[in-house]
Amino acid sequence: MTSTRKRDGEAGAAVAGAAGFLRDPAVIARVLEKRVLPFVDRPGRYIGGEINAALPGPRPEVRVLLSYPDLYEVGMSNHGLRILAETVRSTGFAGAERAFAFREDMAAAAAREGVPLYSLESLTPAADFDLWGFSLQAELTYTNIPAMLEAAGLAPAAASRVWPGAPLLVGGGVGAYNPEPLSRFFDLFVIGDGEEPLAEILEFYRVRRSRPGADKEGFLAELAAAVPGVYVPSLYRETRDGEGNFAGLRPLRPGVPAFVPKRVLKDLGKSRVARPPVPLVDVVHNRAVVEIMRGCARGCRFCQAGWAGRPVREKAPEAAAAEALEQTEATGCDEVSLLSLSSGDYRRIDGLLELLSPLLAERGVGISLPSLNAASISETIFRQLRRVRRSGITLAPEAGSVRMRKAINKDLAPEVLDGVVRQAKEQGWRLLKLYFMIGLPGERDEDVEAVAAVVDRLSRWGGDLNVTVSNFVPKAQTPFQWAPMNSPAELARKQALLRSRISSRRVKLKFRDPRMSFVEGLLAVGGRDAGRLLEEAYRRRCLFADWREHFDPAAWEEAAEASGLEPERFLFSPRDPDRPLPWAHIGGGVPGEVLLREYRRAEEASR
Amino acid sequence: MRLRLIYSREGLIRFTSHRDTLRIFFRAFSRSRVPVCFSGGFNPHPRVEFCPPLSLGMEGRAEEMDLRLESPVDPAVAVEAINLYLPQGLRAVSGRLLAEGCPKLGKELEGGIYLLFPEGPAAPEPGAVERFLGAERAPYVRKKPDGDKTIDARRGVARVELAGGNDDIRMEMEILFAGGPRPVEVLSLLTGIPPGELAGVRIVRTGFRRKPAAAVAAPAKEEGYEETDID
Numbered sequence A: 001m002t003s004t005r006k007r008d009g010e011a012g013a014a015v016a017g018a019a020g021f022l023r024d025p026a027v028i029a030r031v032l033e034k035r036v037l038p039f040v041d042r043p044g045r046y047i048g049g050e051i052n053a054a055l056p057g058p059r060p061e062v063r064v065l066l067s068y069p070d071l072y073e074v075g076m077s078n079h080g081l082r083i084l085a086e087t088v089r090s091t092g093f094a095g096a097e098r099a100f101a102f103r104e105d106m107a108a109a110a111a112r113e114g115v116p117l118y119s120l121e122s123l124t125p126a127a128d129f130d131l132w133g134f135s136l137q138a139e140l141t142y143t144n145i146p147a148m149l150e151a152a153g154l155a156p157a158a159a160s161r162v163w164p165g166a167p168l169l170v171g172g173g174v175g176a177y178n179p180e181p182l183s184r185f186f187d188l189f190v191i192g193d194g195e196e197p198l199a200e201i202l203e204f205y206r207v208r209r210s211r212p213g214a215d216k217e218g219f220l221a222e223l224a225a226a227v228p229g230v231y232v233p234s235l236y237r238e239t240r241d242g243e244g245n246f247a248g249l250r251p252l253r254p255g256v257p258a259f260v261p262k263r264v265l266k267d268l269g270k271s272r273v274a275r276p277p278v279p280l281v282d283v284v285h286n287r288a289v290v291e292i293m294r295g296c297a298r299g300c301r302f303c304q305a306g307w308a309g310r311p312v313r314e315k316a317p318e319a320a321a322a323e324a325l326e327q328t329e330a331t332g333c334d335e336v337s338l339l340s341l342s343s344g345d346y347r348r349i350d351g352l353l354e355l356l357s358p359l360l361a362e363r364g365v366g367i368s369l370p371s372l373n374a375a376s377i378s379e380t381i382f383r384q385l386r387r388v389r390r391s392g393i394t395l396a397p398e399a400g401s402v403r404m405r406k407a408i409n410k411d412l413a414p415e416v417l418d419g420v421v422r423q424a425k426e427q428g429w430r431l432l433k434l435y436f437m438i439g440l441p442g443e444r445d446e447d448v449e450a451v452a453a454v455v456d457r458l459s460r461w462g463g464d465l466n467v468t469v470s471n472f473v474p475k476a477q478t479p480f481q482w483a484p485m486n487s488p489a490e491l492a493r494k495q496a497l498l499r500s501r502i503s504s505r506r507v508k509l510k511f512r513d514p515r516m517s518f519v520e521g522l523l524a525v526g527g528r529d530a531g532r533l534l535e536e537a538y539r540r541r542c543l544f545a546d547w548r549e550h551f552d553p554a555a556w557e558e559a560a561e562a563s564g565l566e567p568e569r570f571l572f573s574p575r576d577p578d579r580p581l582p583w584a585h586i587g588g589g590v591p592g593e594v595l596l597r598e599y600r601r602a603e604e605a606s607r
Numbered sequence B: 001m002r003l004r005l006i007y008s009r010e011g012l013i014r015f016t017s018h019r020d021t022l023r024i025f026f027r028a029f030s031r032s033r034v035p036v037c038f039s040g041g042f043n044p045h046p047r048v049e050f051c052p053p054l055s056l057g058m059e060g061r062a063e064e065m066d067l068r069l070e071s072p073v074d075p076a077v078a079v080e081a082i083n084l085y086l087p088q089g090l091r092a093v094s095g096r097l098l099a100e101g102c103p104k105l106g107k108e109l110e111g112g113i114y115l116l117f118p119e120g121p122a123a124p125e126p127g128a129v130e131r132f133l134g135a136e137r138a139p140y141v142r143k144k145p146d147g148d149k150t151i152d153a154r155r156g157v158a159r160v161e162l163a164g165g166n167d168d169i170r171m172e173m174e175i176l177f178a179g180g181p182r183p184v185e186v187l188s189l190l191t192g193i194p195p196g197e198l199a200g201v202r203i204v205r206t207g208f209r210r211k212p213a214a215a216v217a218a219p220a221k222e223e224g225y226e227e228t229d230i231d
Helices: A002-008 A025-039 A079-090 A104-113 A144-151 A195-208 A216-226 A304-308 A317-331 A349-361 A379-385 A402-408 A414-426 A445-458 A488-501 A514-525 A530-539 A553-563 A592-605 B011-015 B018-032 B075-083 B126-134 B183-191
Strands: A062-068 A094-100 A131-135 A168-172 A188-190 A236-240 A246-251 A288-291 A335-339 A366-368 A393-398 A431-438 A464-471 A507-511 B002-009 B048-050 B059-068 B090-098 B109-117 B139-142 B149-152 B157-165 B168-176 B202-210
Touching: A025 A104, A025 B011, A062 A079, A062 A195, A079 A094, A079 A131, A079 A195, A079 A288, A104 A144, A131 A195, A144 A530, A168 A195, A188 A195, A188 A216, A195 A216, A288 A317, A317 A335, A317 A349, A335 A349, A349 A366, A349 A379, A379 A414, A393 A402, A393 A414, A402 A445, A402 A592, A414 A445, A431 A445, A431 A488, A445 A464, A445 A488, A464 A488, A464 A514, A488 A507, A488 A514, A514 A530, A514 A553, A530 A553, B002 B075, B018 B048, B018 B075, B018 B090, B075 B090, B109 B183, B126 B157, B126 B183, B139 B183, B168 B183
Parallel strands: A062 A094, A062 A131, A131 A168, A168 A188, A288 A335, A335 A366, A393 A431, A431 A464, A464 A507, B059 B202
Antiparallel strands: A236 A246, B002 B059, B002 B090, B048 B059, B109 B168, B109 B202, B139 B149, B157 B168
């Protein structure tokens, strides 16, 4: 490293102390151009400079870095980050920038040349921000978090990072409903809708950070007391009962809440995105996105987003339409996605489509509805969706048998499903995508065979059929948080069974690797000790685990072994409703007794 | 009617691929409301002809593209409008309307003019350049995942000149598109350094070699028009 710098003769003075990383954005830019980007794969993901990428004003008072723990292509499709970026900027005193994970080749090239993980807006080192927020959406992305910290020259363990100095690490999103596996890395979590608490945290930070003598723990304790929905893991200790069983987490200091209920944004109209950055490289979803509804009242018992996202809140159609027009105007995207968990349940969906789709059509912009419940697809939805561009139609029956459909509380009758498919055919759709889940609590082989029967029946619908079969993973704050998960071997057996029962050759069948689901399960319902798994996996470079081609089953197995977790005890067997769950101190909005009642109903239905 | 647009690509955005650059331009055309013709069909795309693409990482000072227009525009206004919607580093420099019958870019442009800034060991000795130019053939092994291929790197190289000295060496090359090597391959041959290690050398395409007007056939009308499709 030293020799390359000497050759350059410009960087020496700009090197930060112990970590040995460059700090000056101008120097980082030169080194990136000459010695890093020419040597890595798809460098366009590391350069920023997109249209609408807002440079922070002259020295904002609080600098916030927002991250998704995966590559640019994935993170740029995350709508939550766009909302939070606008939330930060609307304070008037704080600036929001973005950083995503380095792929291994970039991490190596950057480390060799002393380039730290940096923000895409201004090439500022991540370590120089005040707050660093992570969107937690998928357990298999978690090992990328310590990797990003390391790439930034920061210690992965929160306890080892000194403040003031290092940024405070903030986690939010559905992953925060069971934050414990991540608790060793993060300084704080925000539970629930992030818009309001983030603004409050920024205000608190601005006012309080310069108070002399503030230490990290004291500062975080004050923050936890002042801003509802803030959970500071270092201020809680695990307690055990007489038999040594986990008995919940208790606060270590007075004033720190024993129970942290989630925050709820009452008025969805307050959450809007006007000018999102337009990716320079092709990303997973490159389109304008307007969130029209948050929460879902359907109550599918496995669905974390649905239960933890309650109550249902709708954005007024006029506001949603205005936002859609503003975004397409500001981005030039040719597709607007109307985001919600079940767009057909938005009460004024017909009205919204009738208002919006002619306006967009004259600009050559199409509309997509990402999640449609088959029971709620109307004539209008069909008609409007095919106005400009017609992608495939996606339906998620999830289960095949009546028994299982009742157990998961998603009882999509075959007549309804067939009706929608018939309509899709009549309206000229050519591609049908179906989603199913196996490994559900109480499932028998006949239920798996029932999935095959549905697929076989629909394979003759008249177009292409893609079927994705995922594996049930229990999630916190849902009725199935007590339900056991199938072992990888059992899931593999059921997948083989399902495959053998589908006779049609016209079906494209896709399964989720059971070993990936297994890791997801360990982290979804594990407690603080599941953090060891992340450390062991990170040490074995198990990164980008959400990418099938990057998932290394042998290394993960080794890591699981080394972490000493006992999946037979807490994952493959039911969790005892009489004992506190690892996330008992976190409030997902729906009271435990309601969730338990739903769980019992599921048990009855699957009997 | 066609609008010939001259544009530059500099700074970090040169690390985006040709496909990505196309997408960025197409979006800018649509947002600036420049009346570009669209192809018909299921997935309409603008009818645009580009000069041979810049390699990833290469700068371009005067790249060219022809847009087929639905109605005439004031080129200066169009350039200004497009610039409003281009990201940092990409810039429309100028534009002019082409007379009917003006040859297509693919027929007119015969080669690229490149400026290289090799530093330290990446700078070739003047003797090496003379030997290269004096040779009739210069075999070069192009390494590919599906097997190596030996090409004649002398073929298609019209000019190589060294300028400057000491810490500021510049090299200018003119290379024909048809059958010619890539600039970095010539540099690799001159220095003995594998092209992968020369990726950090700054290379700018400053312009093009054009065929003499008489040698260029007028384009066939609509049907002969080549389009660039990114999807």
